[in-house]
Amino acid sequence: MRKFTVDAMLGKLAIWLRLTGHDTRYSTEMHDEELLQVSLEEDRILFTSDAELYERAQNLNLESLLLRGSVDEGVARVFAEYDILPKIDPTTSRCSKCNGNLITLKDVDKDRVKGLVFEQTFDYYEEFWLCEDCQSVFFQGGHWKNIEVYMKRISDLIGRMT
Ligand SMILES: [Zn+2]
Structure with a gap:
């Protein structure tokens, strides 16, 4: 399964990638240099909203995606591009807070x-x-409904993109 790195501006994307079971490095404390280094060393695809960082990734031959627009559009674009189903199965999720198992x-x-x-x-x-x-x-408490509603929204957005 592909692994990802997400820049500090895209915290919500990191959460959804982790919930869909993807090993995703994200920290508000990682600087550009570190994001690039970690991505190269650990063979991760970098998602960023920073054009300059994107360009640096390109120059290093690091696979990267520049995300503009709303958070939801960004999530939909990443899911569409990497064939991630907008469905959360907690038995395969990673920790949304720390990326742990x-x-x-x-x-x-x-x-x-x-x-x-x-x-x-x-x-x-x-x-x-x-x-x-x-x-x-x-656990699948009251908030679980919101997760399902959000995934439905992403699914609709993906449908409109293709
Ligand atoms: Zn954790």
Whole structure:
């Protein structure tokens, strides 16, 4: 699976790439130099909204995409260009916060998130996803609907592009 680097201006894109299971480096602290270096060393495609950075990537023969316009258009363009389905399957997602691996926890394994989420949440949901790196816990709560609505929007945008 392809790996990506995303510049500091495109944080939302980074989240959606991680949620769709793509190893995506993103940090507001990475400077241009570091973005280029990490992308080259780790064989990552660079997404940027900065024309100058894009040009530097071109000169280094680094695969890169210059994204202009709205965030949503950018997400749709990347998904279309790299054949990413606008569908989130949490069992294959990476941590949206840190890009870490998520472990699926259900049945007896659920106990591992006890104390990390509210008691009602723990009792109510049957499946949780725990980030091995930052210990964030994810579950298909009320916000899940928003994720689906957003993916539908991206799907519509892609439909209009092709
Ligand atoms: Zn994490």
